[in-house]
Amino acid sequence: MRTHFPWKRALHSKAVWFSLMVTAAFALTAVLGPWLAPQDPYRWGASQADLPPVWVTDGPKAPQADFPLGSDRYGRDILSRLLYGTRTAFFLALLSVPLAGLVGTLVGLTAGYAGGKVDTGLSLLMDMIQSLPGIMFMVMLVLILRSVLSPSWFHGLIALVFGFAAVAWVSLARLIRVQVMVLKAQLFVEAAVSVGATPWQIITRHLLPNVSHLIIAWVINNVPAVILIEAVLGYIGIGVTSADSDNAFSVISWGGMFFSGRSALNRSPLMVVIPSVSILLISMSCILLGDFLKGISRPEAQ
Amino acid sequence: MLAFFARKLLRVIAVVFGTTLLAFLLMHLIPGNPWSNYSSNVRAMKGIWLDAAQEKELYRRFGLDLPLWRQYTRYIVGDFDEQGEFFCGAICGNLGPSIQQRGRTVQDFLFAAPDGGSFWHSAFGYSIRLVFFASCIAVGLGIPLGFLTAARAQTRLKRAVSFGLAALISIPNFVLGLLAMIVFASWLKLIPVLPNWNQPAHWIIPAVVLAAMPIASIARVTQTTLENTLNEDYILTARAKGMTERRVMRVHVLRNALVPITTFLGPVLMEMFGGLFIVENLYAFPGFGRGYWDAILKLDYSLAMGVLLLYAVGIGVVNVSIATLCEILDPRLRAAEEAAAA
Numbered sequence: 001m002r003t004h005f006p007w008k009r010a011l012h013s014k015a016v017w018f019s020l021m022v023t024a025a026f027a028l029t030a031v032l033g034p035w036l037a038p039q040d041p042y043r044w045g046a047s048q049a050d051l052p053p054v055w056v057t058d059g060p061k062a063p064q065a066d067f068p069l070g071s072d073r074y075g076r077d078i079l080s081r082l083l084y085g086t087r088t089a090f091f092l093a094l095l096s097v098p099l100a101g102l103v104g105t106l107v108g109l110t111a112g113y114a115g116g117k118v119d120t121g122l123s124l125l126m127d128m129i130q131s132l133p134g135i136m137f138m139v140m141l142v143l144i145l146r147s148v149l150s151p152s153w154f155h156g157l158i159a160l161v162f163g164f165a166a167v168a169w170v171s172l173a174r175l176i177r178v179q180v181m182v183l184k185a186q187l188f189v190e191a192a193v194s195v196g197a198t199p200w201q202i203i204t205r206h207l208l209p210n211v212s213h214l215i216i217a218w219v220i221n222n223v224p225a226v227i228l229i230e231a232v233l234g235y236i237g238i239g240v241t242s243a244d245s246d247n248a249f250s251v252i253s254w255g256g257m258f259f260s261g262r263s264a265l266n267r268s269p270l271m272v273v274i275p276s277v278s279i280l281l282i283s284m285s286c287i288l289l290g291d292f293l294k295g296i297s298r299p300e301a302q
Numbered sequence: 303m304l305a306f307f308a309r310k311l312l313r314v315i316a317v318v319f320g321t322t323l324l325a326f327l328l329m330h331l332i333p334g335n336p337w338s339n340y341s342s343n344v345r346a347m348k349g350i351w352l353d354a355a356q357e358k359e360l361y362r363r364f365g366l367d368l369p370l371w372r373q374y375t376r377y378i379v380g381d382f383d384e385q386g387e388f389f390c391g392a393i394c395g396n397l398g399p400s401i402q403q404r405g406r407t408v409q410d411f412l413f414a415a416p417d418g419g420s421f422w423h424s425a426f427g428y429s430i431r432l433v434f435f436a437s438c439i440a441v442g443l444g445i446p447l448g449f450l451t452a453a454r455a456q457t458r459l460k461r462a463v464s465f466g467l468a469a470l471i472s473i474p475n476f477v478l479g480l481l482a483m484i485v486f487a488s489w490l491k492l493i494p495v496l497p498n499w500n501q502p503a504h505w506i507i508p509a510v511v512l513a514a515m516p517i518a519s520i521a522r523v524t525q526t527t528l529e530n531t532l533n534e535d536y537i538l539t540a541r542a543k544g545m546t547e548r549r550v551m552r553v554h555v556l557r558n559a560l561v562p563i564t565t566f567l568g569p570v571l572m573e574m575f576g577g578l579f580i581v582e583n584l585y586a587f588p589g590f591g592r593g594y595w596d597a598i599l600k601l602d603y604s605l606a607m608g609v610l611l612l613y614a615v616g617i618g619v620v621n622v623s624i625a626t627l628c629e630i631l632d633p634r635l636r637a638a639e640e641a642a643a644a
Contacts, residue, residue, distance in 0.1 A: 124316065124317065124320060125320075127313075127317045127320075128317055128320040128321045128324055129324075130572075130617070131317055131318065131321040131613070131614040131617050131618065132321060132324070132325060132610060132613070132614065133575065133576045133579055133610075133613055134576055135576060135579055135580065136579060136594060136598065136610065137328075139598060140325075140328045140329060140331075140332060140598065141328070143332045143333075143598075144328065144331045144332055144333075147332070147333040224472070224474070228474045228476060228477070231476065231477075232476050232580060235476070236583065236595065236599075238599070258480070265483065265484060265488055269484040269488055269489075272480050272484065273481065273484065276477040276480055276481055279474060279477055280472065280473055280474075280477060283472035283473070283474065284468070284469060284472040286472070287468055287471055287472040288468060291468065
């Protein structure tokens with residue numbers, strides 16, 4: 001059953017290269033952000049507020065070379081904030097997606113393997129969570145968690161991590177549950193039972209490896225989802241930075257940039273365009289990578 | 303068939319009740335009360351200062367001084383008012399008075415136009431019209447594009463469409479909405495930044511934004527389904543016995559591909575209703591999605607509950623109808639269902 005990963009095909013696929021390049025570029029930006037940024041992203045000043053990007057010379061203010069993409073209404077450098085925002089996006093993706101994946105895998109395996117009452121109960125819970133609009137559920141959880149957690153500079157981030165995980169696990173659990181139910185009926189599981197394998201062994205040795213491709217595909221698809229959720233919540237004004245805490249300790253994120261950019265859409269659309277393009281590139285690379293992996297897991301489709 | 307329908311319906315009712323309970327608990331766990339969520343300067347500006355007695359009176363009037371379980375049963379089943387008269391709750395369609403929309407009940411806010419206009423100008427009417435336009439666009443473009451990409455020949459057009467679909471599915475509607483606003487409203491000045499919703503032309507952009515991802519996902523599912531069906535043995539048999547390609551398509555491929563595509567429309571509609579909450583906020587569209595944002599951020603419990611209840615019921619209705627439709631379309635499913643019941 002175990003097949004080797006077709007490295008050769010991956011190396012010849014344009015989609016894989018594109019995804020790798022995008023991921024590498026964002027990872028480098030996230031790591032090297034402080035060295036790449038031309039300005040301190042927190043430094044503000046009335047004299048440098050509302051600067052246009054360097055190529056706009058006919059505006060009310062002359063651009064400054066130190067602020068390549070201009071500055072926001074507090075005079076903070078947009079390029080630097082973008083670079084720092086990459087770190088937030090990466091942090092969120094690396095923490096919340098695996099967390100949700102873990103919960104989803106555990107619940108999916110349990111529901112699918114146990115069946116009966118356990119399955120009915122868990123399925124009802126999943127139905128209930130999916131009957132609430134996902135983003136609204138997350139908003140409520142984030143609002144609750146932010147008040148429960150002690151107010152530190154990152155409590156908005158942690159709230160978002162848990163809020164996302166609490167909703168996102170359902171879709172994975174559903175996928176795995178159905179797949180496990182199909183697998184459980186197959187002969188190799190029956191054979192394993194007949195030679196005396198314990199449930200633990202069956203789950204870890206036989207079921208988990210056979211759903212791993214689902215988990216990987218799900219993780220890849222949900223990395224852009226969490227980055228987007230952060231941006232949406234930021235746009236509404238309840239993102240990782242709260243609307244009234246423009247102090248030195250607030251977290252810089254793309255959502256926060258959307259929030260301050262929405263009021264200046266006419267004057268400097270770049271503040272919204274550039275984070276949008278970043279999100280777009282990330283999701284595009286994830287989708288293409290996911291498509292490639294799907295092609296591998298279905299050899300008959302070639 | 304009837305038993306199947308009844309079982310599905312019962313489950314949906316159970317899920318809707320569970321969902322309201324979950325939403326109710328979460329909503330009341332959010333700190334603050336409907337009158338505390340103004341920051342102090344907003345309060346000063348609007349002149350909203352409540353002393354303890356006023357706040358107590360407001361709490362009493364909206365029933366917020368009751369224990370939580372009483373509030374829930376009051377919301378769902380009903381309660382006795384001051385005169386000792388019984389009033390019925392959500393099960394009779396009475397969703398209670400809205401806290402923020404002064405003097406309006408929630409059902410009034412959702413289903414009646416504010417200025418006495420027709421149903422279609424209510425919050426729900428606006429949203430349902432937008433979803434309807436968007437789903438027409440999504441199905442009307444998605445399925446033909448899926449057929450196009452499922453065609454055997456590897457043409458340049460097919461590759462371009464496939465790539466375009468992959469691009470379309472990766473653009474989140476929030477990002478697309480913002481970009482559309484910048485391009486069409488800010489640069490080209492084709493529509494005003496604050497559109498007039500009485501003009502049909504202004505609906506195009508929100509509807510297309512809402513439909514964008516569903517177009518791509520419907521097309522991709524159609525493509526995979528068609529390809530899988532074309533690989534089935536019975537297609538080979540049909541071709542081998544000399545059936546014309548047109549007849550193979552109509553009799554064997556279409557009928558069999560219809561069920562997976564129909565099943566998929568459920569999640570797509572769900573996704574669209576979820577997208578409403580974002581698109582409506584983005585364009586200040588007067589539907590229930592935007593009403594919800596206002597309600598949850600100002601803790602208008604009854605209005606937020608009303609919207610969530612409506613959404614949950616909508617999802618339930620969609621799921622039951624899709625399941626029933628699939629039963630009708632595919633006799634094999636019906637047989638399996640009957641075998642499982644026996």
